[in-house]
Amino acid sequence: MAKQVFDVCIVGSGPGGGIATYVLANAGFKVALVESGRRLRPGIDYNGHGNAYAQLEERLKAGHRGVFPSVLDFSERNHFTAVGDRPGHGLLKALGGRSLCWAGHSLRFGPGDFKRWPISYEEVAPYYDRAERLMGVYGNHDGLWNMPDGVFQKTVPMRCPEMLLKRGVQRLKAKGRAMEFVTQRKAIPTDPAWKRRATCHYCGQCMNGCDIDSKYTSANTPIPLAMRTGNLTLFTESTMTRIVMDKEARRVRGIEYVNSAGETASLSCKTLVLACSTIETARHLLLNNLANSSGQVGKSLTSHFGLDVIAIFPELRNRDASNDDGTDYYHSLLTGLHWNKPHPDFDMTYQVQCGAGLNPKRLAVHGLPGYGSAFMRQLRYLNVCRAVMNMQGPVAVSPSL
Numbered sequence: 001m002a003k004q005v006f007d008v009c010i011v012g013s014g015p016g017g018g019i020a021t022y023v024l025a026n027a028g029f030k031v032a033l034v035e036s037g038r039r040l041r042p043g044i045d046y047n048g049h050g051n052a053y054a055q056l057e058e059r060l061k062a063g064h065r066g067v068f069p070s071v072l073d074f075s076e077r078n079h080f081t082a083v084g085d086r087p088g089h090g091l092l093k094a095l096g097g098r099s100l101c102w103a104g105h106s107l108r109f110g111p112g113d114f115k116r117w118p119i120s121y122e123e124v125a126p127y128y129d130r131a132e133r134l135m136g137v138y139g140n141h142d143g144l145w146n147m148p149d150g151v152f153q154k155t156v157p158m159r160c161p162e163m164l165l166k167r168g169v170q171r172l173k174a175k176g177r178a179m180e181f182v183t184q185r186k187a188i189p190t191d192p193a194w195k196r197r198a199t200c201h202y203c204g205q206c207m208n209g210c211d212i213d214s215k216y217t218s219a220n221t222p223i224p225l226a227m228r229t230g231n232l233t234l235f236t237e238s239t240m241t242r243i244v245m246d247k248e249a250r251r252v253r254g255i256e257y258v259n260s261a262g263e264t265a266s267l268s269c270k271t272l273v274l275a276c277s278t279i280e281t282a283r284h285l286l287l288n289n290l291a292n293s294s295g296q297v298g299k300s301l302t303s304h305f306g307l308d309v310i311a312i313f314p315e316l317r318n319r320d321a322s323n324d325d326g327t328d329y330y331h332s333l334l335t336g337l338h339w340n341k342p343h344p345d346f347d348m349t350y351q352v353q354c355g356a357g358l359n360p361k362r363l364a365v366h367g368l369p370g371y372g373s374a375f376m377r378q379l380r381y382l383n384v385c386r387a388v389m390n391m392q393g394p395v396a397v398s399p400s401l
Protein backbone atom coordinates (compact mmCIF):
# COMPACT_ATOMS: atom_id res chain seq x y z
CA MET A 1 0.00 0.00 0.00
CA ALA A 2 1.33 3.47 -0.91
CA LYS A 3 2.43 5.47 2.11
CA GLN A 4 -0.02 8.27 3.03
CA VAL A 5 1.18 11.77 2.24
CA PHE A 6 -0.48 14.13 4.74
CA ASP A 7 -1.50 17.59 3.56
CA VAL A 8 -0.02 19.02 6.72
CA CYS A 9 2.17 17.67 9.49
CA ILE A 10 2.01 19.71 12.71
CA VAL A 11 4.72 19.11 15.31
CA GLY A 12 3.74 20.07 18.85
CA SER A 13 0.22 20.09 20.34
CA GLY A 14 0.35 23.14 22.67
CA PRO A 15 -1.80 26.24 22.10
CA GLY A 16 -0.07 26.91 18.75
CA GLY A 17 -0.22 23.38 17.32
CA GLY A 18 -3.65 22.66 18.83
CA ILE A 19 -5.40 25.57 17.15
CA ALA A 20 -3.60 24.99 13.82
CA THR A 21 -4.81 21.38 13.94
CA TYR A 22 -8.40 22.45 14.60
CA VAL A 23 -8.51 25.05 11.82
CA LEU A 24 -6.78 22.91 9.17
CA ALA A 25 -8.70 19.69 9.90
CA ASN A 26 -11.96 21.65 9.78
CA ALA A 27 -10.92 23.15 6.45
CA GLY A 28 -10.71 19.60 5.06
CA PHE A 29 -6.95 19.02 5.12
CA LYS A 30 -5.54 15.64 6.16
CA VAL A 31 -3.46 16.49 9.22
CA ALA A 32 -0.83 14.51 11.14
CA LEU A 33 -0.26 15.88 14.67
CA VAL A 34 3.05 14.71 16.18
CA GLU A 35 3.54 15.16 19.92
CA SER A 36 6.43 14.07 22.17
CA GLY A 37 4.27 13.47 25.21
CA ARG A 38 1.33 11.27 25.90
CA ARG A 39 -2.30 12.09 26.58
CA LEU A 40 -2.65 12.81 30.32
CA ARG A 41 -5.83 11.74 32.10
CA PRO A 42 -7.44 14.54 34.15
CA GLY A 43 -8.19 13.37 37.68
CA ILE A 44 -5.74 10.43 37.39
CA ASP A 45 -2.38 11.64 36.07
CA TYR A 46 -3.04 14.97 37.78
CA ASN A 47 -5.52 15.61 40.55
CA GLY A 48 -5.52 18.67 42.78
CA HIS A 49 -8.30 17.13 44.88
CA GLY A 50 -6.52 13.86 45.61
CA ASN A 51 -5.72 12.62 49.11
CA ALA A 52 -2.27 14.10 49.67
CA TYR A 53 -1.31 11.51 52.32
CA ALA A 54 -2.13 8.51 50.13
CA GLN A 55 0.83 9.19 47.87
CA LEU A 56 3.05 11.41 49.97
CA GLU A 57 5.87 8.96 50.65
CA GLU A 58 6.03 7.77 47.06
CA ARG A 59 6.03 11.34 45.74
CA LEU A 60 8.68 12.58 48.17
CA LYS A 61 10.92 9.66 47.18
CA ALA A 62 10.41 10.47 43.50
CA GLY A 63 11.52 14.06 44.21
CA HIS A 64 8.22 15.75 43.22
CA ARG A 65 7.61 19.25 44.50
CA GLY A 66 3.91 19.07 45.24
CA VAL A 67 2.03 16.66 47.49
CA PHE A 68 -0.51 15.54 44.91
CA PRO A 69 -0.15 14.61 41.21
CA SER A 70 0.14 17.74 39.06
CA VAL A 71 0.71 18.42 35.37
CA LEU A 72 3.93 20.10 36.48
CA ASP A 73 5.27 16.59 37.25
CA PHE A 74 5.57 16.23 33.48
CA SER A 75 7.44 19.46 32.77
CA GLU A 76 11.08 19.44 31.75
CA ARG A 77 12.29 22.13 34.03
CA ASN A 78 15.86 22.34 32.73
CA HIS A 79 14.89 23.08 29.18
CA PHE A 80 16.09 26.69 29.25
CA THR A 81 19.26 26.39 31.29
CA ALA A 82 21.50 26.30 28.25
CA VAL A 83 20.35 29.73 27.11
CA GLY A 84 19.16 31.61 30.13
CA ASP A 85 18.41 31.84 33.75
CA ARG A 86 14.81 30.61 33.88
CA PRO A 87 14.95 26.87 34.50
CA GLY A 88 11.34 26.98 35.73
CA HIS A 89 9.99 27.56 32.25
CA GLY A 90 10.63 24.36 30.37
CA LEU A 91 8.54 22.24 28.04
CA LEU A 92 5.54 20.33 29.27
CA LYS A 93 5.69 17.17 27.20
CA ALA A 94 2.09 16.00 26.94
CA LEU A 95 -0.83 16.31 24.56
CA GLY A 96 -1.78 19.97 25.00
CA GLY A 97 1.73 21.18 25.92
CA ARG A 98 1.81 24.05 28.39
CA SER A 99 -1.90 24.74 27.93
CA LEU A 100 -2.22 22.07 30.64
CA CYS A 101 -0.40 24.26 33.19
CA TRP A 102 -1.24 27.73 31.91
CA ALA A 103 -3.35 29.93 34.16
CA GLY A 104 -5.82 30.71 31.37
CA HIS A 105 -5.21 34.49 31.32
CA SER A 106 -6.61 35.56 27.95
CA LEU A 107 -6.03 39.22 27.23
CA ARG A 108 -6.48 40.92 23.89
CA PHE A 109 -3.78 43.15 22.45
CA GLY A 110 -5.22 46.64 22.05
CA PRO A 111 -4.96 49.34 19.35
CA GLY A 112 -1.79 50.69 21.01
CA ASP A 113 -0.07 47.31 20.80
CA PHE A 114 -0.65 47.17 17.03
CA LYS A 115 0.92 50.61 16.45
CA ARG A 116 3.96 49.23 14.64
CA TRP A 117 2.22 46.28 13.01
CA PRO A 118 1.06 46.18 9.38
CA ILE A 119 -2.42 45.19 10.60
CA SER A 120 -4.75 46.99 12.95
CA TYR A 121 -6.68 45.91 16.04
CA GLU A 122 -9.97 46.30 14.11
CA GLU A 123 -8.81 43.68 11.58
CA VAL A 124 -7.89 41.19 14.30
CA ALA A 125 -10.89 41.81 16.61
CA PRO A 126 -13.30 39.37 14.85
CA TYR A 127 -10.72 36.57 15.31
CA TYR A 128 -10.47 37.38 19.03
CA ASP A 129 -14.28 37.03 19.16
CA ARG A 130 -14.08 33.60 17.54
CA ALA A 131 -11.25 32.47 19.82
CA GLU A 132 -13.10 33.61 22.96
CA ARG A 133 -16.28 31.79 21.86
CA LEU A 134 -14.28 28.59 21.27
CA MET A 135 -12.25 28.83 24.47
CA GLY A 136 -14.98 30.04 26.83
CA VAL A 137 -13.49 33.15 28.47
CA TYR A 138 -14.75 34.92 31.60
CA GLY A 139 -14.10 38.59 32.21
CA ASN A 140 -15.53 41.95 33.10
CA HIS A 141 -16.41 44.61 30.53
CA ASP A 142 -14.08 47.34 31.80
CA GLY A 143 -14.15 49.63 28.75
CA LEU A 144 -10.34 50.11 28.67
CA TRP A 145 -8.97 51.39 25.36
CA ASN A 146 -5.84 49.23 25.17
CA MET A 147 -7.23 46.08 26.80
CA PRO A 148 -10.43 45.77 24.79
CA ASP A 149 -13.45 43.90 26.09
CA GLY A 150 -14.41 40.66 24.41
CA VAL A 151 -17.01 37.90 24.31
CA PHE A 152 -17.05 37.20 28.04
CA GLN A 153 -18.89 34.89 30.39
CA LYS A 154 -19.66 36.26 33.88
CA THR A 155 -16.62 37.44 35.76
CA VAL A 156 -15.15 36.01 38.98
CA PRO A 157 -15.22 38.61 41.80
CA MET A 158 -12.06 39.96 43.40
CA ARG A 159 -10.94 38.55 46.73
CA CYS A 160 -10.90 40.63 49.91
CA PRO A 161 -7.27 41.94 49.76
CA GLU A 162 -7.67 42.62 46.05
CA MET A 163 -10.47 45.01 46.93
CA LEU A 164 -7.97 46.84 49.13
CA LEU A 165 -5.52 47.02 46.24
CA LYS A 166 -8.27 48.41 44.04
CA ARG A 167 -9.02 51.07 46.65
CA GLY A 168 -5.32 52.05 46.65
CA VAL A 169 -5.29 52.31 42.86
CA GLN A 170 -8.39 54.52 42.95
CA ARG A 171 -6.58 56.85 45.36
CA LEU A 172 -3.56 57.04 43.03
CA LYS A 173 -5.81 57.63 40.03
CA ALA A 174 -7.44 60.52 41.88
CA LYS A 175 -3.94 62.02 42.13
CA GLY A 176 -3.53 61.76 38.36
CA ARG A 177 -1.69 58.44 37.97
CA ALA A 178 -2.65 56.49 34.83
CA MET A 179 -3.44 52.93 35.84
CA GLU A 180 -6.36 50.55 36.15
CA PHE A 181 -7.09 47.68 38.50
CA VAL A 182 -9.41 45.03 37.06
CA THR A 183 -10.30 41.35 37.43
CA GLN A 184 -8.40 38.91 35.24
CA ARG A 185 -9.90 37.48 32.06
CA LYS A 186 -9.43 33.75 31.79
CA ALA A 187 -10.29 30.90 29.42
CA ILE A 188 -12.45 29.27 32.07
CA PRO A 189 -16.23 28.92 31.65
CA THR A 190 -18.43 30.30 34.43
CA ASP A 191 -21.80 30.03 32.70
CA PRO A 192 -23.51 26.64 33.23
CA ALA A 193 -25.58 27.23 30.07
CA TRP A 194 -22.36 27.05 28.02
CA LYS A 195 -22.11 23.36 27.32
CA ARG A 196 -18.70 22.79 25.71
CA ARG A 197 -16.84 22.07 28.98
CA ALA A 198 -17.73 21.82 32.65
CA THR A 199 -18.30 25.06 34.57
CA CYS A 200 -15.52 26.04 36.96
CA HIS A 201 -15.98 25.16 40.64
CA TYR A 202 -13.35 27.69 41.84
CA CYS A 203 -10.95 25.26 43.49
CA GLY A 204 -7.93 27.35 42.43
CA GLN A 205 -5.77 24.51 41.10
CA CYS A 206 -5.61 25.71 37.46
CA MET A 207 -1.81 25.64 37.09
CA ASN A 208 -1.60 22.13 38.54
CA GLY A 209 -4.04 21.00 35.85
CA CYS A 210 -7.80 21.24 35.91
CA ASP A 211 -9.06 17.79 36.83
CA ILE A 212 -12.58 18.48 35.54
CA ASP A 213 -11.28 19.90 32.25
CA SER A 214 -13.02 23.23 32.79
CA LYS A 215 -9.99 25.39 31.93
CA TYR A 216 -9.30 25.54 28.19
CA THR A 217 -6.47 23.33 26.97
CA SER A 218 -5.50 22.19 23.49
CA ALA A 219 -6.13 18.65 24.67
CA ASN A 220 -9.74 19.27 25.75
CA THR A 221 -11.08 21.55 23.01
CA PRO A 222 -9.44 21.99 19.59
CA ILE A 223 -7.83 18.56 19.29
CA PRO A 224 -11.01 16.54 20.13
CA LEU A 225 -12.99 18.83 17.77
CA ALA A 226 -10.42 18.20 15.02
CA MET A 227 -10.59 14.46 15.74
CA ARG A 228 -14.34 14.51 15.01
CA THR A 229 -13.72 15.68 11.44
CA GLY A 230 -12.03 12.38 10.60
CA ASN A 231 -9.14 14.38 9.09
CA LEU A 232 -6.73 14.09 12.01
CA THR A 233 -4.19 11.33 12.70
CA LEU A 234 -2.57 11.65 16.11
CA PHE A 235 1.02 10.50 16.79
CA THR A 236 1.61 10.81 20.54
CA GLU A 237 4.84 9.80 22.32
CA SER A 238 6.54 10.64 19.03
CA THR A 239 9.43 13.08 18.97
CA MET A 240 10.47 14.68 15.70
CA THR A 241 14.21 14.28 15.25
CA ARG A 242 14.76 15.48 11.68
CA ILE A 243 13.06 17.44 8.93
CA VAL A 244 13.28 15.58 5.59
CA MET A 245 13.84 17.79 2.52
CA ASP A 246 13.68 17.03 -1.21
CA LYS A 247 16.88 16.45 -3.24
CA GLU A 248 17.29 20.14 -4.00
CA ALA A 249 16.84 20.95 -0.30
CA ARG A 250 14.11 23.42 -1.30
CA ARG A 251 10.88 21.79 -0.13
CA VAL A 252 9.94 19.86 2.97
CA ARG A 253 8.99 16.25 2.23
CA GLY A 254 8.25 15.02 5.74
CA ILE A 255 9.83 14.32 9.09
CA GLU A 256 11.59 11.55 10.98
CA TYR A 257 10.53 10.85 14.53
CA VAL A 258 11.26 8.44 17.37
CA ASN A 259 8.16 6.60 18.59
CA SER A 260 7.29 5.27 22.06
CA ALA A 261 9.14 2.00 21.35
CA GLY A 262 12.33 3.98 20.65
CA GLU A 263 12.18 3.16 16.93
CA THR A 264 12.87 5.70 14.21
CA ALA A 265 9.96 6.15 11.82
CA SER A 266 9.02 8.70 9.17
CA LEU A 267 5.97 10.37 7.73
CA SER A 268 5.45 12.33 4.53
CA CYS A 269 3.67 15.65 4.17
CA LYS A 270 3.22 18.50 1.73
CA THR A 271 3.45 21.21 4.38
CA LEU A 272 5.08 21.27 7.80
CA VAL A 273 3.97 23.39 10.77
CA LEU A 274 6.48 23.61 13.61
CA ALA A 275 4.77 24.43 16.91
CA CYS A 276 7.31 22.96 19.33
CA SER A 277 7.36 26.12 21.54
CA THR A 278 9.53 29.16 20.94
CA ILE A 279 12.96 27.75 21.72
CA GLU A 280 12.45 24.26 20.26
CA THR A 281 10.95 25.60 17.03
CA ALA A 282 13.86 28.00 16.56
CA ARG A 283 16.31 25.20 17.40
CA HIS A 284 14.87 22.89 14.72
CA LEU A 285 14.84 25.67 12.11
CA LEU A 286 18.48 26.49 12.84
CA LEU A 287 19.52 22.81 12.91
CA ASN A 288 17.90 22.28 9.52
CA ASN A 289 18.98 25.65 8.12
CA LEU A 290 15.38 26.56 7.24
CA ALA A 291 13.19 29.68 7.00
CA ASN A 292 15.91 32.04 8.16
CA SER A 293 16.41 34.39 5.21
CA SER A 294 15.90 37.28 7.66
CA GLY A 295 18.61 35.96 9.99
CA GLN A 296 16.21 36.56 12.88
CA VAL A 297 15.41 32.97 13.88
CA GLY A 298 16.42 32.43 17.50
CA LYS A 299 17.09 36.13 18.12
CA SER A 300 15.19 38.75 20.13
CA LEU A 301 13.41 36.06 22.10
CA THR A 302 11.09 37.26 24.83
CA SER A 303 11.09 35.47 28.13
CA HIS A 304 8.02 35.02 30.30
CA PHE A 305 9.68 37.36 32.74
CA GLY A 306 8.28 37.63 36.24
CA LEU A 307 9.19 39.28 39.53
CA ASP A 308 7.23 38.86 42.75
CA VAL A 309 6.54 41.78 45.08
CA ILE A 310 4.77 40.84 48.29
CA ALA A 311 2.62 43.19 50.35
CA ILE A 312 1.10 42.33 53.72
CA PHE A 313 -2.08 44.03 54.95
CA PRO A 314 -1.91 44.65 58.72
CA GLU A 315 -5.50 45.89 58.61
CA LEU A 316 -6.58 42.34 57.82
CA ARG A 317 -5.03 41.01 61.05
CA ASN A 318 -7.50 38.99 63.12
CA ARG A 319 -10.16 39.31 60.45
CA ASP A 320 -12.84 36.70 59.94
CA ALA A 321 -12.10 34.30 57.14
CA SER A 322 -13.49 35.41 53.79
CA ASN A 323 -14.52 33.24 50.89
CA ASP A 324 -11.31 33.26 48.89
CA ASP A 325 -12.34 30.64 46.36
CA GLY A 326 -11.50 31.55 42.82
CA THR A 327 -9.44 30.61 39.83
CA ASP A 328 -5.85 29.98 40.84
CA TYR A 329 -3.82 32.61 42.63
CA TYR A 330 -3.36 35.44 40.14
CA HIS A 331 -6.81 36.87 40.03
CA SER A 332 -6.62 40.53 39.14
CA LEU A 333 -4.52 42.85 37.07
CA LEU A 334 -2.88 46.24 37.45
CA THR A 335 -2.76 47.61 33.95
CA GLY A 336 -2.70 50.83 31.97
CA LEU A 337 0.83 51.70 33.12
CA HIS A 338 2.65 53.69 30.41
CA TRP A 339 -0.42 53.74 28.12
CA ASN A 340 -0.78 57.51 28.29
CA LYS A 341 2.87 58.43 28.88
CA PRO A 342 5.15 55.93 27.11
CA HIS A 343 8.83 56.02 27.95
CA PRO A 344 10.88 57.27 24.97
CA ASP A 345 12.96 54.06 24.96
CA PHE A 346 10.13 51.70 25.85
CA ASP A 347 6.75 52.06 24.21
CA MET A 348 5.36 48.80 25.56
CA THR A 349 3.60 48.10 28.83
CA TYR A 350 3.93 46.00 31.93
CA GLN A 351 1.00 44.10 33.37
CA VAL A 352 1.17 43.44 37.07
CA GLN A 353 -0.72 40.25 37.91
CA CYS A 354 -2.08 40.29 41.43
CA GLY A 355 -3.07 37.45 43.67
CA ALA A 356 -4.23 37.42 47.27
CA GLY A 357 -6.23 35.45 49.76
CA LEU A 358 -6.14 32.83 52.44
CA ASN A 359 -4.69 30.06 50.32
CA PRO A 360 -2.64 27.94 52.80
CA LYS A 361 0.35 27.79 50.42
CA ARG A 362 0.51 31.57 50.28
CA LEU A 363 -0.10 32.63 53.85
CA ALA A 364 2.39 35.02 55.34
CA VAL A 365 3.50 32.67 58.14
CA HIS A 366 4.52 29.05 57.66
CA GLY A 367 5.47 26.28 60.09
CA LEU A 368 3.81 27.79 63.15
CA PRO A 369 4.15 25.33 66.08
CA GLY A 370 1.26 24.40 68.39
CA TYR A 371 -2.25 23.06 68.38
CA GLY A 372 -5.76 23.72 69.71
CA SER A 373 -7.57 27.03 70.20
CA ALA A 374 -4.42 28.95 71.24
CA PHE A 375 -2.82 27.84 67.99
CA MET A 376 -5.89 28.92 66.05
CA ARG A 377 -5.80 32.36 67.67
CA GLN A 378 -2.10 32.75 66.89
CA LEU A 379 -2.68 31.71 63.32
CA ARG A 380 -5.47 34.19 62.88
CA TYR A 381 -3.34 36.98 64.33
CA LEU A 382 -0.17 36.24 62.35
CA ASN A 383 -1.58 35.15 59.04
CA VAL A 384 -2.45 38.57 57.84
CA CYS A 385 -3.39 38.37 54.25
CA ARG A 386 -0.77 39.09 51.68
CA ALA A 387 -0.97 39.99 48.04
CA VAL A 388 1.62 38.86 45.54
CA MET A 389 2.17 41.03 42.52
CA ASN A 390 3.91 39.38 39.61
CA MET A 391 5.11 41.73 36.94
CA GLN A 392 5.11 40.47 33.41
CA GLY A 393 6.65 42.40 30.60
CA PRO A 394 8.82 41.97 27.57
CA VAL A 395 12.55 41.46 28.02
CA ALA A 396 14.96 41.64 25.13
CA VAL A 397 17.64 38.97 25.18
CA SER A 398 21.15 40.20 24.47
CA PRO A 399 21.60 40.54 20.67
CA SER A 400 24.84 38.54 20.98
CA LEU A 401 22.94 35.39 22.05
Ligand SMILES: Cc1cc2nc3c(=O)[nH]c(=O)nc-3n(C[C@H](O)[C@H](O)[C@H](O)COP(=O)(O)OP(=O)(O)OC[C@H]3O[C@@H](n4cnc5c(N)ncnc54)[C@H](O)[C@@H]3O)c2cc1C
Binding pocket: 011, 012, 013, 014, 015, 016, 017, 018, 034, 035, 036, 037, 089, 091, 092, 093, 094, 095, 096, 097, 098, 099, 101, 102, 103, 104, 105, 106, 207, 238, 239, 240, 241, 275, 276, 277, 278, 280, 304
Ligand atom coordinates in the same frame (compact mmCIF):
# COMPACT_ATOMS: atom_id res chain seq x y z
C1 LIG B 1 2.93 27.92 34.52
C2 LIG B 1 2.59 28.68 33.25
C3 LIG B 1 1.48 29.53 33.23
C4 LIG B 1 1.17 30.22 32.07
N1 LIG B 1 0.04 31.01 32.05
C5 LIG B 1 -0.30 31.68 30.92
C6 LIG B 1 -1.49 32.45 30.87
O1 LIG B 1 -2.24 32.51 31.85
N2 LIG B 1 -1.80 33.11 29.71
C7 LIG B 1 -0.98 33.04 28.61
O2 LIG B 1 -1.31 33.66 27.58
N3 LIG B 1 0.16 32.30 28.63
C8 LIG B 1 0.51 31.61 29.75
N4 LIG B 1 1.64 30.83 29.76
C9 LIG B 1 2.44 30.76 28.53
C10 LIG B 1 1.81 29.76 27.55
O3 LIG B 1 1.52 28.55 28.23
C11 LIG B 1 2.77 29.50 26.38
O4 LIG B 1 3.05 30.73 25.75
C12 LIG B 1 2.13 28.55 25.36
O5 LIG B 1 1.86 27.30 25.94
C13 LIG B 1 3.06 28.36 24.15
O6 LIG B 1 2.39 27.53 23.24
P1 LIG B 1 3.19 26.68 22.15
O7 LIG B 1 2.18 25.90 21.37
O8 LIG B 1 4.08 27.60 21.39
O9 LIG B 1 4.17 25.74 22.98
P2 LIG B 1 3.96 24.63 24.11
O10 LIG B 1 2.70 24.86 24.87
O11 LIG B 1 5.23 24.57 24.88
O12 LIG B 1 3.78 23.28 23.30
C14 LIG B 1 4.84 22.74 22.56
C15 LIG B 1 4.56 21.26 22.38
O13 LIG B 1 5.51 20.74 21.43
C16 LIG B 1 5.94 19.47 21.86
N5 LIG B 1 7.25 19.23 21.23
C17 LIG B 1 8.39 19.96 21.39
N6 LIG B 1 9.38 19.46 20.64
C18 LIG B 1 8.83 18.40 19.97
C19 LIG B 1 9.37 17.47 19.03
N7 LIG B 1 10.63 17.55 18.60
N8 LIG B 1 8.54 16.50 18.55
C20 LIG B 1 7.24 16.42 18.96
N9 LIG B 1 6.70 17.27 19.87
C21 LIG B 1 7.49 18.26 20.34
C22 LIG B 1 6.00 19.59 23.38
O14 LIG B 1 5.95 18.32 24.00
C23 LIG B 1 4.76 20.43 23.67
O15 LIG B 1 3.61 19.65 23.89
C24 LIG B 1 1.98 30.11 30.91
C25 LIG B 1 3.10 29.27 30.94
C26 LIG B 1 3.40 28.56 32.09
C27 LIG B 1 4.60 27.64 32.07
Ligand code: SF4
Binding pocket: 188, 199, 200, 201, 202, 203, 204, 205, 206, 207, 209, 210, 211, 212, 213, 214, 215, 326, 327, 328
Ligand atom coordinates in the same frame (compact mmCIF):
# COMPACT_ATOMS: atom_id res chain seq x y z
S1 SF4 C 1 -10.47 26.85 39.51
FE1 SF4 C 1 -11.86 26.16 37.89
S2 SF4 C 1 -10.56 26.03 36.06
FE2 SF4 C 1 -9.19 26.17 37.82
S3 SF4 C 1 -8.71 24.01 38.33
FE3 SF4 C 1 -10.51 24.60 39.61
S4 SF4 C 1 -12.30 24.00 38.38
FE4 SF4 C 1 -10.55 24.01 36.99
